[in-house]
Amino acid sequence: MRPLEASLLAATVLVFLLHVVRLPGRARHLRSLALIPLPLLAAQVLVEGARWQMIPAYALSGLLAAAWPARTAGWGRGSTRIWAGLGGMGLVVAIAVPLAVPVFGFPRPTGPYAIGTQTYHWVDAARPDIFTADPDDRREVVVQVWYPAVDEPSAPRAPYVADGRALAPLARLMELPDSTFGYFDQVRTNAVPGAPAAREAVRHPVLLFSHGRGGYRQHNTAQVEELVSHGYVVAAIDHPHAAAGVVFPDGRRVDLDPRMLDRAFIDSVIPFLAQDAIFTLDRLADLDRSDDVLAGRLDLDHVGMFGVSLGGAVAGETCKIEPRLGACLPIDVFLPADVVSDGLRQPVMWISRDADTMRREGWSESDVEETHRTMRAVFDRLPGAGYIVLVPGMYHVDFSDFPLFSPLAEPLGLRGPLDARRARVIPDTYALAFFDKHLKGRPAPLLDDPSRRFPEVLFESR
Incomplete structure (x- = not known):
């Protein structure tokens, strides 16, 4: 997996956890980190190039950012559970697809030229x-x-x-x-x-x-x-x-x-x-x-x-x-x-x-x-x-x-x-x-x- 792809997925995992984990009051400002995947997404597309295998990751990072206002306003335990279930499945897909179909590399040839x-x-x-x-x-x-x-x-x-x-x-x-x-x-x-x-x-x-x-x-x-x-x-x-x-x-x-x-x-x-x-x-x-x-x-x-x-x-x-x-x-x-x-x-x-x-x-x-x-x-x-x-x-x-x-x-x-x-x-x-x-x-x-x-x-x- 390419560096910016890995960074985007890591940031998406972090933001997902911030959405579903109960945080103490003094730490709730950390939910603003939900926007971090967006600049990483833009950088990945511009520098490394978009590919279809990353579409689930692109979609999930956008959904996490869109859900940030509702999460900071507070939602019930039932909503958190639904979000954790659906978001967790999305996260599995977002990680699995680019790993299963990677931007692969070629072995280094063994000759002198x-x-x-x-x-x-x-x-x-x-x-x-x-x-x-x-x-x-x-x-x-x-x-x-x-x-x-x-x-x-x-x-x-x-x-x-x-x-x-x-x-x-x-x-x-x-x-x-x-x-x-x-x-x-x-x-x-x-x-x-x-x-x-x-x-x-x-x-x-x-x-x-x-x-x-x-x-x-x-x-x-x-x-x-x-x-x-x-x-x-x-x-x-x-x-x-x-x-x-x-x-x-x-x-x-x-x-x-x-x-x-x-x-x-x-x-x-x-x-x-x-x-x-x-x-x-x-x-x-x-x-x-x-x-x-x-x-x-x-x-x-x-x-x-x-x-x-x-x-x-x-x-x-x-x-x-x-x-x-x-x-x-x-x-x-x-x-x-x-x-x-x-x-x-x-x-x-x-x-x-x-x-x-x-x-x-x-x-x-x-x-x-x-x-x-x-x-x-x-x-x-x-x-x-x-x-x-x-x-x-x-x-x-x-x-x-x-x-x-x-x-x-x-x-x-x-x-x-x-x-x-x-x-x-x-x-x-x-x-x-x-x-x-x-x-x-x-x-x-x-x-x-x-x-x-x-x-x-x-x-x-x-």
């Missing part, structure tokens, strides 16, 4: 957008790039999602109000917008990231920041019509296409989404030539791709058709039929779960079977290195930032039973070891003997 970020809007003039009916519409993408940067401890950090409108369709899909995720603009990451690139004139390997169906480019920010802190540039692609919502610089918002809920349609557009990644790679080459911050910093001879859920399928498809990709990491997803039939040629790591955990989460038997069958079919035919990492106790959402959103995720069964920190560290550590070995050429002891560090992981390599 600070992190900068910039966002780009690119139009592929050569490619029509197959999601729209207008043949003149060209494909547009929004890409956020994170990169190793100069450490600027006092610089403002980038918001998690700068424009909450992008996630309104996701909230609607979950049958929640459009504003549910609007407070994400108050969540701060570890990245500094536009920070100068790290001082040493080093080119860093590049990783492309593709989000899940109805997701957003930032939904694996914790994992992305961990990789960047160890010397990678990560470019996360917003796929319009496959993302929850994409807000373009001119204010337009493109929402999730309802057809993306149909599996046959999804299968038909995966190759098109893979072209988003290839187009992004082409534009990154332009940045390496002329961008004010990133020119000369991108090692485009060493490029990998990873993605979660649908993004993992897109990663597999892209790796099949794009020879510039030297390492492929699909996370918790099936692979497309053409990838299964044709195979992959570069090193591949799969990070997923065992079948029993999938069933425990509620996955259908057909989805469990397809995920494991397609993974195994490609793994068994790889011409080179391959790794299967299965983490029992992790649910699908655990492979994203979702567990950070609320401390109630596990008690409510919204995430897996595996310890939240371990559920974050295991995939991040394996991903880093995989890319270090196959893009940087570094030794990766974890991939040779993983049992010492993560004995719960089901690991296979070839």
Whole structure:
């Protein structure tokens, strides 16, 4: 909870007690403290920003102030009891809601590099957008790039999602109000917008990231920041019509296409989404030539791709058709039929779960079977290195930032039973070891003997 939020709630508790506790005559002037929450409320809204989770606290502090004249004039014991009961319930709600859905923070990355970020809007003039009916519409993408940067401890950090409108369709899909995720603009990451690139004139390997169906480019920010802190540039692609919502610089918002809920349609557009990644790679080459911050910093001879859920399928498809990709990491997803039939040629790591955990989460038997069958079919035919990492106790959402959103995720069964920190560290550590070995050429002891560090992981390599 943020400092002014905590101060407002503390003041509200104090004023509530002053209203319901019988005070001696000489202490009754303390009831004038009932007005204290009001300036704190104003300061909290102006400095930290209002959010819907604080509405009960805002309302209760206003009611306490409004009740002050009646309380100082004196009211009966029955009124005090009613006030104590209703006000007490309101107080519980006012405290519980912001604690249950906090303005969360991101873990501090473990690598030696600070992190900068910039966002780009690119139009592929050569490619029509197959999601729209207008043949003149060209494909547009929004890409956020994170990169190793100069450490600027006092610089403002980038918001998690700068424009909450992008996630309104996701909230609607979950049958929640459009504003549910609007407070994400108050969540701060570890990245500094536009920070100068790290001082040493080093080119860093590049990783492309593709989000899940109805997701957003930032939904694996914790994992992305961990990789960047160890010397990678990560470019996360917003796929319009496959993302929850994409807000373009001119204010337009493109929402999730309802057809993306149909599996046959999804299968038909995966190759098109893979072209988003290839187009992004082409534009990154332009940045390496002329961008004010990133020119000369991108090692485009060493490029990998990873993605979660649908993004993992897109990663597999892209790796099949794009020879510039030297390492492929699909996370918790099936692979497309053409990838299964044709195979992959570069090193591949799969990070997923065992079948029993999938069933425990509620996955259908057909989805469990397809995920494991397609993974195994490609793994068994790889011409080179391959790794299967299965983490029992992790649910699908655990492979994203979702567990950070609320401390109630596990008690409510919204995430897996595996310890939240371990559920974050295991995939991040394996991903880093995989890319270090196959893009940087570094030794990766974890991939040779993983049992010492993560004995719960089901690991296979070839």
